Amino acid sequence: MKLMSRRTVLFCFLGLLFAAPGVLALFFFRHPDMIAGAPTNQGFLLRPPVSVPALLEMPANWHLLLWNEGACETACKAALDRLARVRLALGRRARRVDVSLVTSAPASLADAMLVKTLKDADIRVLGLDDKAFAGLPQNVSAFFIADPEGYLVLSYAKDAPPGALYHDLKHLLETNPDG
Known part of the structure; x- marks a missing residue:
């Protein structure tokens, strides 16, 4: 039972680790005003x-x-x-x-x-x-x-x-x- 829960925790951690960038990208795509966009031009x-x-x-x-x-x-x-x-x-x-x-x-x-x-x-x-x-x-x-x-x-x-x-x-x- 202990081995099963360790695998489950590891699987959940890896899933969260790889899904987080996609979720964050979707969030910032839907809310672009949350990103502080500094101008790149100097003129x-x-x-x-x-x-x-x-x-x-x-x-x-x-x-x-x-x-x-x-x-x-x-x-x-x-x-x-x-x-x-x-x-x-x-x-x-x-x-x-x-x-x-x-x-x-x-x-x-x-x-x-x-x-x-x-x-x-x-x-x-x-x-x-x-x-x-x-x-x-x-x-x-x-x-x-x-x-x-x-x-x-x-x-x-x-x-x-x-x-x-x-x-x-x-x-x-x-x-x-x-x-």
Whole structure:
């Protein structure tokens, strides 16, 4: 009798051990609000995404954009350098990312040294009017990530660390192998 009860206890324990993950999964599936979901992105998610038609004329890649109003001064050049380094840090995934400087005054980029720097770092210049960014909060963001369909999906502050851009872009590239 003692042997039978020991086997019964062992069988019940093993059954409970293997059934518990399934029961917990079903419980959390039915009650997703019980899971504290921290956001994985470090940028600000734009809802709804903002369409930029000029990006559709470019190759269907992910885009790192720097929004700069007026002439590209020292802070702008440093930001472009950070974006170029983020793209370079992506390694083999870098061919799927384009870096662009979006400005409302492309004629103000007449500095020969700046043009050479942009060409060496393979940074495109997009001249857009302010209406293209009308759906965005004004003076809040400087960096954007745009998807291959030409929608801005994430925005970042001017002082955002390059690691935040890198982390989010790498995550997007890994989860979207075709785009």
